[in-house]
Amino acid sequence: MHTYTIAELSAALAAGEVSSVELTEATLARIERHQPALNAFITVTAEQAMAQARAADARRARGDAGPLTGVPIAHKDIFCTDGVRTSCGSRMLDSFIAPYDAFVVERLREAGAVMVGKTNMDEFAMGSSNETSHYGPVRNPWDEDTVPGGSSGGSAAAVAARLVPGATGTDTGGSIRQPAALCGISGLKPTYGRVSRYGMIAFASSLDQAGPMAASAEDLALMLEAMAGFDPRDSTCVERPVPAYREVLDQPLAGLRVGLPKEYFGEGLEPGVAAAVEAAVAELRGLGAEIREVSLPNSGLAVPVYYVIAPAEASSNLSRYDGVRFGHRCESPRDLEDLYKRSRGEGFGAEVKRRIMVGTYALSAGYYDAYYLKAQQVRRMIRDDFVRALEEVDVLVGPTAPGVAFALGEKSDDPVQMYLQDIYTIAVNLAGLPGVSVPAGFADGRPVGLQLIGNYFDEERLLAVAHRFQQATDWHRQVPEGYA
Ligand SMILES: NC(=O)C[C@H](N)C(=O)O
Numbered sequence: 001m002h003t004y005t006i007a008e009l010s011a012a013l014a015a016g017e018v019s020s021v022e023l024t025e026a027t028l029a030r031i032e033r034h035q036p037a038l039n040a041f042i043t044v045t046a047e048q049a050m051a052q053a054r055a056a057d058a059r060r061a062r063g064d065a066g067p068l069t070g071v072p073i074a075h076k077d078i079f080c081t082d083g084v085r086t087s088c089g090s091r092m093l094d095s096f097i098a099p100y101d102a103f104v105v106e107r108l109r110e111a112g113a114v115m116v117g118k119t120n121m122d123e124f125a126m127g128s129s130n131e132t133s134h135y136g137p138v139r140n141p142w143d144e145d146t147v148p149g150g151s152s153g154g155s156a157a158a159v160a161a162r163l164v165p166g167a168t169g170t171d172t173g174g175s176i177r178q179p180a181a182l183c184g185i186s187g188l189k190p191t192y193g194r195v196s197r198y199g200m201i202a203f204a205s206s207l208d209q210a211g212p213m214a215a216s217a218e219d220l221a222l223m224l225e226a227m228a229g230f231d232p233r234d235s236t237c238v239e240r241p242v243p244a245y246r247e248v249l250d251q252p253l254a255g256l257r258v259g260l261p262k263e264y265f266g267e268g269l270e271p272g273v274a275a276a277v278e279a280a281v282a283e284l285r286g287l288g289a290e291i292r293e294v295s296l297p298n299s300g301l302a303v304p305v306y307y308v309i310a311p312a313e314a315s316s317n318l319s320r321y322d323g324v325r326f327g328h329r330c331e332s333p334r335d336l337e338d339l340y341k342r343s344r345g346e347g348f349g350a351e352v353k354r355r356i357m358v359g360t361y362a363l364s365a366g367y368y369d370a371y372y373l374k375a376q377q378v379r380r381m382i383r384d385d386f387v388r389a390l391e392e393v394d395v396l397v398g399p400t401a402p403g404v405a406f407a408l409g410e411k412s413d414d415p416v417q418m419y420l421q422d423i424y425t426i427a428v429n430l431a432g433l434p435g436v437s438v439p440a441g442f443a444d445g446r447p448v449g450l451q452l453i454g455n456y457f458d459e460e461r462l463l464a465v466a467h468r469f470q471q472a473t474d475w476h477r478q479v480p481e482g483y484a
Contacts, residue, residue, distance in 0.1 A: 020070030069112025102199025119154030174425030181449020272443025315359030
């Protein structure tokens with residue numbers, strides 16, 4: 001049953017064709033078998049998973065099971081999990097056992113989902129290839145010599161290899177959508193404020209957002225419904241009812257106005273990706289959508305703006321890891337300064353250090369106005385571009401990433417090349433809008449992602465369009481060889 005979607009597993013559980021205990025056992029066995037090749041997990045929580053599975057079966061027997069009750073899932077290791085190591089992919093937090101559950105973890109647990117483990121990720125979510133993880137790189141199941149994307153690469157690889165039917169991720173500049181694209185799965189970054197950030201280790205707080213990753217848009221809808229909602233413990237979380245996302249999936253596309261941002265089809269886009277995206281657009285047209293060209297004139301500024309704002313916020317957020325209150329502590333420090341220096345020097349990897357330095361510089365006296373303030377002003381212009389475009393059309397469509405999965409090591413020595421992975425995703429975070437990536441074919445045998453961007457809190461429409469596209473295509477059903 002490992003190729004079943006969450007919706008299909010949910011139906012099988014409801015029909016009594018399988019128990020959660022059986023499903024969870026099979027899931028744990030598959031993880032054990034493929035972990036050496038993929039390295040998608042940092043921690044596997046077999047014992048707790050079996051206990052949760054037994055509880056889920058008991059709950060079903062009592063007659064109060066929901067659609068996720070008994071379904072195995074995994075959490076990105078950025079979410080705090082009570083009593084379970086929460087490393088954020090960093091040596092800094094290698095021995096951190098969270099004392100409470102993140103909101104997202106709590107909500108999925110309450111829905112009855114069974115947590116089988118914590119997935120690998122780029123250190124503190126900084127990266128687009130999963131190569132910055134302290135626990136080693138994750139491999140892409142479509143070609144194990146290539147990267148899965150990042151930073152939610154472990155979640156993406158685990159779903160792509162059908163080790164779990166769904167997993168959580170976080171997206172600060174593309175970290176759900178880009179790995180979803182590179183691994184041939186579906187991934188949704190909700191509107192900023194739709195999902196609580198409580199218990200999610202902070203990277204860049206004005207951009208971070210949690211979201212679901214799964215094979216299909218229908219599964220994303222099922223997961224989002226459990227994950228979304230108001231939480232007073234996150235002051236940026238918006239109090240707004242959560243729609244029954246799955247109920248509103250079936251909508252015809254006739255008359256849907258789809259905008260193609262012309263800036264998303266220019267220089268830097270690999271021809272194979274362009275061809276797959278164009279074919280997907282033709283498919284949407286065939287389903288009744290009306291396609292027009294739109295412009296996001298400031299989109300070329302999104303990557304530079306992000307690489308001022310995100311490191312600035314990160315430098316502040318990561319200052320708490322001082323070896324005293326939080327994080328790795330060096331052996332026998334000479335004095336307090338030595339303790340700080342060596343603890344941080346040993347605990348953080350190169351990319352994290354680079355960002356702390358850039359961010360500290362951008363915020364320092366004399367440079368603040370020139371960099372940070374300026375970046376915030378341009379951020380507003382980027383947002384305004386989207387607001388204008390979304391007055392003309394209902395959704396924007398384009399590629400998720402400029403290319404397909406690349407070889408391990410290919411871009412790790414060139415931060416700018418790595419940052420350019422997110423040229424089509426980052427602006428969406430700067431604007432706070434929702435975006436989804438869905439599988440849309442292959443180029444050179446590797447998956448291509450199609451990105452759909454919607455208006456604020458219009459996840460319903462995004463999911464409905466993605467679902468209709470998936471009813472007409474079977475890209476989301478493709479499973480890499482050796483994992484089918
Ligand atoms: N965290 C993210 O959303 C990924 C982005 N590539 C970054 O390194 O910041």
